[in-house]
Amino acid sequence: MSRHYLIFGPPGAGKGTQAEILRDKLNLMHLSTGDILRKHVREGTPLGQKAKPIMEQGQLIPDALVIDLMREELKALKPGQGFLLDGFPRTIEQAKALDAMLAESHLELDAALHLDTDFEKIVERLGDRRSCTVCNKTYNLKTKPPVPGGCSDGHDCQLVIRKDDEPATVRDRLKVYENQTAPLLAYYQEKGIRKDVNGDGDMEAISHRLLKAVGA
Ligand code: AMP
Numbered sequence: 028m029s030r031h032y033l034i035f036g037p038p039g040a041g042k043g044t045q046a047e048i049l050r051d052k053l054n055l056m057h058l059s060t061g062d063i064l065r066k067h068v069r070e071g072t073p074l075g076q077k078a079k080p081i082m083e084q085g086q087l088i089p090d091a092l093v094i095d096l097m098r099e100e101l102k103a104l105k106p107g108q109g110f111l112l113d114g115f116p117r118t119i120e121q122a123k124a125l126d127a128m129l130a131e132s133h134l135e136l137d138a139a140l141h142l143d144t145d146f147e148k149i150v151e152r153l154g155d156r157r158s159c160t161v162c163n164k165t166y167n168l169k170t171k172p173p174v175p176g177g178c179s180d181g182h183d184c185q186l187v188i189r190k191d192d193e194p195a196t197v198r199d200r201l202k203v204y205e206n207q208t209a210p211l212l213a214y215y216q217e218k219g220i221r222k223d224v225n226g227d228g229d230m231e232a233i234s235h236r237l238l239k240a241v242g243a
Pocket residue numbers: 038060061062064081082083085086087088089093113114115116117118121191200
């Protein structure tokens with residue numbers, strides 16, 4: 028039976044890395060709105076041109092645009108394909124739209140995984156994060172350093188600090204999270220599918236907790 032999850036938490040909580048681990052372990056399609064939007068920005072599509080300045084300021088892309096984007100992504104999935112949404116929904120309006128989309132396809136969310144991380148640690152963690160301008164993979168100078176020529180695509184990664192990982196922007200993103208995304212805590216609590224997972228500690232310990240939370 029296919030499983031349907033979403034993962035949310037403050038920016039820098041390590042959602043992307045953990046989502047990739049869950050994807051591989053549970054054979055899920057990983058749908059990250061941040062990754063999809065960054066691809067549009069790189070390719071200079073009309074959506075990418077609109078999104079670029081908003082993302083660089085650490086603000087949220089308007090709900091209607093993100094909802095349309097995810098509707099297309101979900102439609103493109105093969106029937107029976109389990110998925111893990113990463114970075115979507117980020118507002119109550121997006122959450123309601125997701126519920127409606129899933130209901131149309133007679134699907135339900137099995138769990139909303141909340142990666143709970145200390146805000147203080149986030150500014151530090153994002154300061155150490157580097158992204159490759161070629162393959163878009165992310166690294167952490169302390170916990171996940173790149174290996175020369177060791178990228179799975181066989182190249183030396185070209186590392187930069189993402190504009191939205193700069194400390195002042197990170198603080199703005201945390202405020203955005205508190206104001207616009209944290210209300211999802213109560214939303215999924217009421218639905219009885221919220222699972223809080225401690226997001227502090229090393230990568231393996233966190234993925235172990237996440238797998239336990241979904242009963243895997
Ligand atoms: P992420 O990689 O998930 O941290 O996303 C990077 C940026 O993409 C965010 O700071 C937002 O500007 C934008 N973004 C990603 N997902 C969403 C979403 N669900 N709603 C609005 N904006 C989003």
